Amino acid sequence: MIVLGIETSCDETGVAVYDTGRTGAAGLRAHAVYSQIALHAEYGGVVPELASRDHVRKLLPLIRQTLAEAGLGVGDLEGVAYTAGPGLVGALLVGAGVARSLAWALELPAVAVHHMEGHLLAPLMEDDPPEPPFVALLVSGGHTQLVAVDAIGRYRLLGETLDDAAGEAFDKTAKLMGLPYPGGPQLAALAEAGTPGRYRFPRPMTRRPGLDFSFSGLKTQVMLAWRDSDRSDATRADIARAFEDAVVDTLAIKCERALDEAGCDTLVVAGGVGANTRLRARLHDMAGKRGGRACFPRPELCTDNGAMIAFAGALRLEAGQRASDAVHVTPRWDMATLPEVVPAHGS
Ligand code: ATP
Ligand code: MG
Ligand code: FE
Secondary structure (H helix, E strand, C coil), X not given: CEEEEEECCCCEEEEEEEXXXXXXXXXXXXXXXXXXXXXXXXXXXXXXXXXXXXXXXXXXXXXXXXXXXXXXXXXXXXXXXXXXXXXXXXXXXXXXXXXXXXXHHHCCXXXXXXXXXXXXXXXXXXXXXXXXXXXXXXXXXXXXXXXXXXXXXXXXXXXXXCCCCHHHHHHHHHHHCCCCCCCHHHHHHHHCCCCCCCCCXXXXXXXXXXXXXXXXXXXXXXXXXXXXXXXXXXHHHXXXXXXXHHHHHHHHHHHHHHHHHHCCCEEEEECHHHHCHXXXXXXXXXXXXXXXXXXXXXXXXXXXXXXXXXXXXXXXXXXXXXXXXXXXXXXXXXXXXXXXXXXXXXX
């Protein structure tokens, strides 16, 4: 099945074509992401109305470009998948409106995809994909969750952040040390030049039992350390390194605990912070030591993209699931309420 995927939940317009067929051309046929970062940079954060308008401007050209890159025409498409939530309501409506209209005009089935399920399933697009049951760590700009994946579509929340998401903590920490928006990836790059151990920050909520997280206190610790420092470039890098070490350590401790609780050794990691080199190395190491493995998407598929939506949508379309004809979005949406994906007979 050849599925067009459309992602517009926040500030990235993502489009992709995923082919579930068994031919040599199967897999991810093409994907393109247009990031609105420059548009929102002067405001220091995403402005919802500007985001919606930019999706309107960019979505159709990006669909044409992606189809051309895949060497396909609209007539080759067999299904349409779009992000229906969670996210910014106006931004979601742009993607849902275009996806539903295309599906209606081309007489194709369409399916509404949960953005975090998209992230969660992205590692399954890579070679040698893991099979459930496994534990998933979702670490993005808006979420930090540990999820038990009993089957595709059957998700149980094991723990989540009580305040800032890990990506949000990266971005806010970068901002308070004067890095331009969105600073997460830049903070991570800076940490590479830092001296490990010159600063040390706490590993929040790791001493008590449980799988929840809290990252907002860490930001305050950084703020105090930075305020009382010489504010040199070297110090900024040293603090960045200490912050990254604290986040990576905290995530690794909780992931290991979640694997113990779930009684399994396969960890799947997704979301923007999953692109972090040090986190990847640390979790590979942790899972390997217990005889299991950690599975990640390639870094470009950790952050928002249309490929993960095309892929998750293709699994649901092949299982016979369909969205109603209405242009409907769900800005707040609990992943645990999703139906399980039960493969249809004969596929
Ligand atoms: P959500 O998926 O929860 O709705 P989102 O879609 O905005 O949020 P993503 O696109 O998955 O989030 O990820 C973006 C986040 O990932 C940002 O907070 C960014 O700082 C962070 N991020 C990206 N690359 C890195 C990196 N190398 N190290 C640390 N953080 C990173
Ligand atoms: Mg984004
Ligand atoms: Fe995301």
